[in-house]
Amino acid sequence: MPDNEQNIVLSVAGFDPCGGAGLLADVQTLQQCKVQAMAVQTALTAQNEDDVSKVIWHDMDGIKIQLDTLFRKYKFEVVKIGIIEDLEKLSQVIDLLLSQNPKVQIIWDPILQSSTGFDFLKDLNPKLLSKVLSQILLITPNLPEYQSLANALEGRPFATNILLKGGHTDGDDTSDHLIDQEGNQTKIAGHRIKNSKHGTGCVLSSAIAAGLSKGMKLKTACTFGKRYVESYLKSGINKLGAHYTIEI
Template sequence: MPNPLQNRPVVITIAGFDPSGGAGILADIKTFEALGVYGLAAATSNTFQIDSEFFGVDWIEQKKLHYQIGTLFAKYCPTHVKIGLIKDFKSMERVVRLLKKLNPAVQIVWDPIIKSSSGFCFHKEQQIIQTKILGQLSLITPNWTEAMTLWAGGLPQIMDMSEHCPVLIKGGHRPDHYGSDLLLDKRVSTELPGNHFGGRSKHGTGCVLSAAIIAHLARGNYLEDACRKAKNYTEQFILSNNLNLGYHYRNEQAN
């Protein structure tokens, strides 16, 4: 079935609902719109939070989540998906299998969220899911702390794993080159330099970055270019105001 929204690529975000609008599916949809792709969303959870504090999460049961996803695929034929906050790695595996069943060629970016910026821990697992599942992803975007948690062997282990799936380690928590991201793809590492904003930060920057990457991939960019453009968009988002909640400005030069 052809895409009924022919003027724009269609992208789905599968993530949590943040009522503050700073992170999760609302932040993703804002990013998609700014970058010229049409955003759809399937909610994995309802969270109870504001931009500075996290109170709790209510997970949406698997059957209902899969129903959301299947309904969207049946109508809109998306080719690109972002996965954000999800209950556990087993749920992640099931969602990936469903996505590949619905569209074997779908590209998936996974932004693993282990702990909220305010310290709320979502997952007890300390190890990454099976390489077989990772091989079906187009990119994983952990921050430095998440990467060191998911892969106990550190950078050497991540480098080996990049043979199966590229990894973009976000530099916001990086001890050696703060703000610079590291893209690992097929055992090749590429530094993506960033700027230091003197302590200025925003709620939801990780969500915005991964959403911007999948948007640029949907628009036909190669992976490294998509990561660079997404980083630039995220830095503009950080500089958009002096608040903890950022503004999204339409990017007329999205390609």
Template structure:
């Protein structure tokens, strides 16, 4: 007899192509052994190469979506993606913690669409500090972390922000034969590497990584282990085909020794 899957929630935008946002998150959660629930924050008009516009969901409707899910399902792990307003995001995270103080929140800060559409400018430092204080993990790429926190390098920015919450600095925008993600937290840095693939660029790869990490946390993994397995899962999606939309797989997780 199989045991029930844990639940995890994605609060994110709807991407009709399924490469990013809610659809990508729920595919990833399912493939990682977690039942994925979704709350829509935005309806985007896009595909894997073009972003035209976005229609934002009202904050009251976002809360109502969440409220009914929390009333029905045991949700201790939530990923947050595309959101209209960072001050409103802070209000939401504090409301969420009021509903369930055990919540572990993973924030994948979507500041700019792959096709170039900008959602947020640099936040006020105090707002960023307050947001990070509510998070279990922040998962920016290199351009995003420099937009969040000005610094000479992305590593320096990630280290500074990690004073408030752990930061996984994604390495997809760096150069070199390997793509290396760096986990900053508690004064230490851990590296997770995978070969850089010749046709490995994928629309929404950052969403996949953060959702895979969330799934592992929901399954009981420690943060570093969740990042390692999430990185390995994302590598299978990047290697799945040469297009910009990756395929997800069941039973493809690396086995523990």
């Protein structure tokens, strides 16, 4: 990927002190993809790669002042959203992003629960969820998240593109499936890598955002994200990956 300092991606997500997930993981991913990263914090988490102790959520005023300050100088074409307290805040953030740039491409990584069992987003109001999905380009759920969202929608369609991640499937085939709004599916091949890493969902959505900011089409960006995550899974020690070892 050629370097281009004019590519900027905004991450709206939580702060994970160990750096494996959230804003720090997003920034590391984006910078390794040679994209300028900016960040707005939605929450401060007390966690490491094995455990989440507590989440301290920012109120909407705190999120808005961060966004407004950046809006005074920057126009964002691609935004990735991670953990957020509730759908009402998510909807307000999306409305702010769209008011700044109606063509902004928004990726939402719908993190409903941490891998250690900590609940992040509980109340999935079907009407508000439908509104949110209709305003964004892509969601990147794993299988349990997809099922939770589908149940919450109560038969309403997913009014957005879906990258259904394959990591929670059985066996060695971990292919992702890109599903458009008409239900057409494109398989993005993948195989199981034995290493377990913290924050792979954050890394994937950020890598996809980087690809989009470089002008990739959605399928190409999702494929690039899948390959980046595979490299991430092979890197580093224990549950923390090493972005600086990943070749782009």
